[in-house]
Amino acid sequence: MAEINTNDIVRPENLTYVKSKILTDNVMHYCPGCGHSTAHRVLAEVIEEEDLQSRTVGITPVGCSVLMYNYIDVDFQEAAHGRAPALATAVKRLMPEKFVFTYQGDGDLAAIGTAETIHTCNRGENILILFINNGIYGMTGGQMAPTTLEGMKSSTSPYGREVATMGSPIKMADIVALLPGTCYVTRQSVNTAGGVRKLKRALKKAVQYQNEKRGTCFIEVVSNCPSGWKMTPVESNKWMEENMFPFYPLGDIKVPAE
Amino acid sequence: MAKIKGAVVIDRERCKGCEVCVVTCPTQTLALAVEVNAKGYHYSYAANPDACIGCANCAVVCPDGVITVYKVKVG
Structure with missing residues (x-):
């Protein structure tokens, strides 16, 4: 067998994977290894493959992902802290032909925006809520979030989260799955290639259900925060597998009847 | 038997050196360089x-989308 040179392989006809064109060339401000960047990339791929670029409106939160509109080349609207689902409700009701999604972290969705999240899901607004759960407030310096695990250290729980005084971590996906308005609730991750591919399939399902006007789709992505957790990206992924996944098990929580 | 050969092209100036691709690669193709890029990664x-x-697992997990993968069938 003749040896093949790398230069012979690197040709347009052999292309297997390249980042989506909808992801802009701006370098993302996220820390190395952050799950936000991976989630952005997958979302951009889905928007490109489903040909949604011209009719997508994204709602950005307050948190690390506040500058998301610099990285994905679709229309965006910035919401007040925690109010993304309320704004998404308005956008979807005014322009029902648009694909509307919110992208929120745990401080935005599970703390200041709990009311908006729950009532939007309860009304069954026809939107996609993408929830990035890394168990900590990344942007403000690693404070305890509602989703911080029991015993997990953060800058405002330096001896670990104590349930007696700080309460138990909140499972948002399980809560909204109980509401009749949600049609599809799932929990995914982005730490492995398999996880990323599953998230992509989940996002495509959410697009399909929104096109069919089936109700609110809620996708939780269990993610890492290497800087907030004070670990390297590889260590944080391992820590997440060992500690986050037992408490936040991956998989579909609610799927619509066919 | 036909064999698949792949190649990766990495945009080294955009890479942040998080090492997620290195641990994901099933064939130990990738490694972190001793040198650093302009940003110090x-x-x-x-x-x-x-x-x-050419399995593209590295590109699929890459947070910053810096990896492009090509593959070809040989033999």
């Missing part, structure tokens, strides 16, 4: 390019 590079099978 030890960028990822194809240390063992002959081992690449």
Whole structure:
């Protein structure tokens, strides 16, 4: 067998994977290894493959992902802290032909925006809520979030989260799955290639259900925060597998009847 | 038997050296460079390019989308 040179392989006809064109060339401000960047990339791929670029409106939160509109080349609207689902409700009701999604972290969705999240899901607004759960407030310096695990250290729980005084971590996906308005609730991750591919399939399902006007789709992505957790990206992924996944098990929580 | 040969092209100036691709690669093709890029990160590079099978797992997990994968059937 003749040896093949790398230069012979690197040709347009052999292309297997390249980042989506909808992801802009701006370098993302996220820390190395952050799950936000991976989630952005997958979302951009889905928007490109489903040909949604011209009719997508994204709602950005307050948190690390506040500058998301610099990285994905679709229309965006910035919401007040925690109010993304309320704004998404308005956008979807005014322009029902648009694909509307919110992208929120745990401080935005599970703390200041709990009311908006729950009532939007309860009304069954026809939107996609993408929830990035890394168990900590990344942007403000690693404070305890509602989703911080029991015993997990953060800058405002330096001896670990104590349930007696700080309460138990909140499972948002399980809560909204109980509401009749949600049609599809799932929990995914982005730490492995398999996880990323599953998230992509989940996002495509959410697009399909929104096109069919089936109700609110809620996708939780269990993610890492290497800087907030004070670990390297590889260590944080391992820590997440060992500690986050037992408490936040991956998989579909609610799927619509066919 | 037909064999798949792959190749990766990494945009080293955009790479943040998080090492997620290195641990994901099933054939140990990738490694972090000793040198750093303009931002001071030890960028990822194809240390063992002959081992690449073009599975694209590295590109799928890459947070910053800096990896492009090509593959071809040979033999």
